[in-house]
Amino acid sequence: MQSILINGRGQFNCSIAAQFSENTKKQCTFRGGDQCAPRILRVEPNKTYRLRIASTTALASLNLVVQGHKLVVVEADGNYVTPFAVDDIDIYSGESYSVLLTTNQDPSQNYWISVGVRGRRPKTLPALTLLNYRTAPASKLPPSPPPEIPLWNDFDRSKSFSKKILAAMGSPPPPKKSNRRLILLNTQNRINGFIKWALNNVSLSVPATPYLGSIKYGLKGVFDQKSPPRSFPMDYDITKPPANPNATHGNGIYTFPLNITVDVILQNANALNPNESEIHPWHLHGHDFWVLGYGEGKFRQGVDETAFNLKNPPLRNTAVVYPYGWTALRYVTDNPGVWFFHCHIEPHLHMGMGVVFAEGVNRIGHIPDDALGCGLTRKMFVNRHR
Numbered sequence: 267m268q269s270i271l272i273n274g275r276g277q278f279n280c281s282i283a284a285q286f287s288e289n290t291k292k293q294c295t296f297r298g299g300d301q302c303a304p305r306i307l308r309v310e311p312n313k314t315y316r317l318r319i320a321s322t323t324a325l326a327s328l329n330l331v332v333q334g335h336k337l338v339v340v341e342a343d344g345n346y347v348t349p350f351a352v353d354d355i356d357i358y359s360g361e362s363y364s365v366l367l368t369t370n371q372d373p374s375q376n377y378w379i380s381v382g383v384r385g386r387r388p389k390t391l392p393a394l395t396l397l398n399y400r401t402a403p404a405s406k407l408p409p410s411p412p413p414e415i416p417l418w419n420d421f422d423r424s425k426s427f428s429k430k431i432l433a434a435m436g437s438p439p440p441p442k443k444s445n446r447r448l449i450l451l452n453t454q455n456r457i458n459g460f461i462k463w464a465l466n467n468v469s470l471s472v473p474a475t476p477y478l479g480s481i482k483y484g485l486k487g488v489f490d491q492k493s494p495p496r497s498f499p500m501d502y503d504i505t506k507p508p509a510n511p512n513a514t515h516g517n518g519i520y521t522f523p524l525n526i527t528v529d530v531i532l533q534n535a536n537a538l539n540p541n542e543s544e545i546h547p548w549h550l551h552g553h554d555f556w557v558l559g560y561g562e563g564k565f566r567q568g569v570d571e572t573a574f575n576l577k578n579p580p581l582r583n584t585a586v587v588y589p590y591g592w593t594a595l596r597y598v599t600d601n602p603g604v605w606f607f608h609c610h611i612e613p614h615l616h617m618g619m620g621v622v623f624a625e626g627v628n629r630i631g632h633i634p635d636d637a638l639g640c641g642l643t644r645k646m647f648v649n650r651h652r
Contacts, residue, residue, distance in 0.1 A: 286411035327385035358547035360610035382415030455513035469618030475641025524626035543589035602626030
């Protein structure tokens with residue numbers, strides 16, 4: 267990774283704050299209209315702005331800070347949350363937030379906006395741009411260094427932020443009980459010598475023919491009709507590399523009736539290398555889910571459920587599972603279709619870190635041709651237009 271981008275702009279091999287650093291990176295120089303110049307955020311003094319923040323990273327988790335300004339988090343993934351103030355905000359791939367920023371600092375100065383890497387050892391300098399009070403020249407750099415990004419592996423800080431996110435008053439509560447439960451153990455494995463990711467020892471390998479068309483039109487030979495494992499052996503040691511590092515490819519799906527409540531427990535574990543477990547942001551297509559809680563170590567059935575937040579859990583479509591921990595989600599199968607649930611770190615998805623949920627496909631009428639243009643359903647698509 268060579269550069270982090272803010273609104274599509276970033277710098278490589280230079281820094282707009284080079285004069286404050288002992289790093290050998292040179293000072294960036296820009297001319298008017300330069301396409302590499304950072305997009306400056308211009309504001310009026312003594313106003314409150316709503317900033318919409320989204321992460322589209324392929325690999326990195328990020329932390330955003332606006333120098334000298336508090337951020338009040340009011341929305342996450344399109345759902346309002348109980349407002350809370352922070353100095354900086356962690357944001358993972360696939361997540362989005364709204365924060366309120368009040369321009370109550372010295373209007374004769376400008377302030378750094380800094381975005382740096384979290385969750386893995388940074389090899390890239392933070393991205394920088396300016397919060398420009400219109401009463402100050404846009405070319406005027408702040409008089410002090412950019413704020414420091416929290417340590418990349420300060421996971422306690424990250425967990426503390428996640429646990430502050432609670433639904434706003436009046437948000438729909440989750441159903442009190444679930445009808446089904448999946449416990450998905452996330453492991454790093456090998457298949458034919460290649461490193462893969464797996465859930466309950468199955469690494470997802472998506473077939474060429476779309477699942478939706480396969481199910482709708484009864485194409486039984488497209489994917490494995492047997493459901494993947496719904497749990498894993500409870501004696502598995504999540505603190506050590508897998509005793510048997512080998513996994514298998516699979517393309518089976520989890521099928522649920524329409525309008526039932528499903529709990530998904532995401533269980534993180536040690537990767538192939540000792541003392542290594544990563545952050546994974548998990549994203550569900552077609553639904554929001556309630557984040558019922560986070561926990562350390564291995565999920566204890568019959569025990570940890572008692573700590574689930576059923577009062578005001580946030581509605582999200584992306585949630586993080588932390589190293590050596592678990593995250594509990596609850597959702598309702600109220601959207602007929604076939605939906606991916608996967609790690610939003612793009613290489614991890616391509617390496618098999620995902621599962622597929624199907625619900626109420628018999629309720630779907632016409633399927634657009636664009637959804638049938640691959641594999642065996644492509645023949646149906648072509649014949650239909652001859």
